[in-house]
Amino acid sequence: MPPATARPDAPQPSTSLASARAERGRRGYLSGLAAEDSVARHYARHGAIIEARRWRGPGGEIDLIAREGTRLVFVEVKASRSVDAAIARLTRRQIERICRSAEAYCGDAPDGLLTEMRFDLALVDGQGAVHIIENAFGGG
Template identity: 55%
Template sequence: MTAKALRGSLAYHSGIAAEGIVERAYEERGAEIIERRWRGRAGEIDLIAQLSDVTVFIEVKASSRHDTAATHLRRRQLERICISASDYMAKHAKGKAMRIDLATVDGAGQVRIYENISFDL
């Protein structure tokens, strides 16, 4: 395996592990995970949860520190998530409330959730 392929494999598996950790954190809050890695026309949404009457679209970022992980979400990616979230709502959840959360996982496996994020789009 080449060094590039190894890095890609490690990043993929790290992402899957982080998503699992975040999934459990939301379930502990009473949410039901209804989709994993859902793909809309603009891209993938890591997790979609139902929390009471709110559909929550969750972007998961992992790094050694929460603040570093949070910086990995860029405006353009959030714009793509918004488009895909709108696709999902149009097909599956008409008339329900929604929000987009950023969940970061640090090197110790701790989760920090930033609810209803925006870049003032």
């Protein structure tokens, strides 16, 4: 059977448009990793132990999970050109998913859901500066 070919009259995505989109996606992914690395170093400098990175739970992914003594800190990292733009990228739906995943993570902790926890929002601006909003959401 001959290989399938695209119909000549079917719309074809522009190769340059598709490659530009792929490049933006790659840059965004790498930028996100760099932002998470910066935030992890920030927490470590302040005495926290990073327990997990990009942990996936039933609600979705938690960017960083740090331990400060007996407290677990669940960190959502947002990077953008400015702090205000980064804050605007956090949605109510993301907050709900992070809280649901944090509950699952604590389910395996020695104190279970009685574990002391905090939800931080870590913002990384276009110059790479890290801004932490402690207890930004959740019941912590």
